[in-house]
Amino acid sequence: MTKVLMLKSSILGEYSQSSALVDYASKKWSAQGVEITTRDLGSNPVPMLDGEIAAGLRGGDNLSERQLTALALSDELVAEIKAHDTIVIAAPMYNFSIPTTLKSWIDFIARAGVTFAYTDKGPVGLIEGKRAIIVTTRGGAHKGGSTDHVVPYLTTVLGFIGITQVETVYAEALNMGPDAAEVGISQAKQAIDAMTL
Numbered sequence: 582m583t584k585v586l587m588l589k590s591s592i593l594g595e596y597s598q599s600s601a602l603v604d605y606a607s608k609k610w611s612a613q614g615v616e617i618t619t620r621d622l623g624s625n626p627v628p629m630l631d632g633e634i635a636a637g638l639r640g641g642d643n644l645s646e647r648q649l650t651a652l653a654l655s656d657e658l659v660a661e662i663k664a665h666d667t668i669v670i671a672a673p674m675y676n677f678s679i680p681t682t683l684k685s686w687i688d689f690i691a692r693a694g695v696t697f698a699y700t701d702k703g704p705v706g707l708i709e710g711k712r713a714i715i716v717t718t719r720g721g722a723h724k725g726g727s728t729d730h731v732v733p734y735l736t737t738v739l740g741f742i743g744i745t746q747v748e749t750v751y752a753e754a755l756n757m758g759p760d761a762a763e764v765g766i767s768q769a770k771q772a773i774d775a776m777t778l
């Protein structure tokens with residue numbers, strides 16, 4: 582059975598449009614027998630990376646309680662990726678980039694020797710055989726343009742840890758009037774409908 586990890590990252594709770602699209606996909610795919618796990622980084626945030634935590638994530642002896650807690654969470658998040666076939670990442674655009682909730686998750690899963698390694702040929706991703714689907718919502722229209730720092734950034738980070746099969750569902754122009762928003766959501770739902778897992 583295909584296993585899908587759904588990552589929500591909006592700060593807008595029940596009003597989130599990216600979470601609503603992820604829920605739409607979850608409902609559809611679970612009816613097809615797909616096993617879904619949902620992690621809401623908005624309501625259950627990963628702590629912001631600081632010097633103490635960054636040092637703790639490198640492991641070693643004499644770690645503080647706070648470092649041990651962070652390391653355990655990081656291990657859990659990495660294991661969660663490994664336990665699923667497909668990772669769906671809800672990525673609303675906030676100030677041209679990803680929400681800090683999602684950046685903190687990335688800061689906890691990008692670990693040298695665990696999810697990537699530096700070799701004499703450059704960095705190598707250690708997460709193999711996974712597919713990622715980015716579901717990005719945005720108030721304006723940015724697809725493919727120089728103002729989209731969401732999709733290129735996430736594609737780079739995912740590739741860095743070894744996830745090179747990346748697809749994107751766009752819901753654009755959501756704050757450009759009700760008609761444009763309806764088109765944006767409907768196009769995103771059509772893209773989800775067209776996917777096979």
Ligand SMILES: Cc1cc2nc3c(=O)[nH]c(=O)nc-3n(C[C@H](O)[C@H](O)[C@H](O)COP(=O)(O)O)c2cc1C
Binds near residue numbers: 597720721722723
């Ligand atoms: C803090 C914040 C910053 C935003 N910045 C941008 C932006 O830079 N460009 C844009 O097109 N839309 C921006 N928006 C609009 C959101 O991308 C849009 O409302 C999207 O649907 C939010 O997804 P969500 O409802 O899942 O959080 C911003 C919204 C918020 C709350």
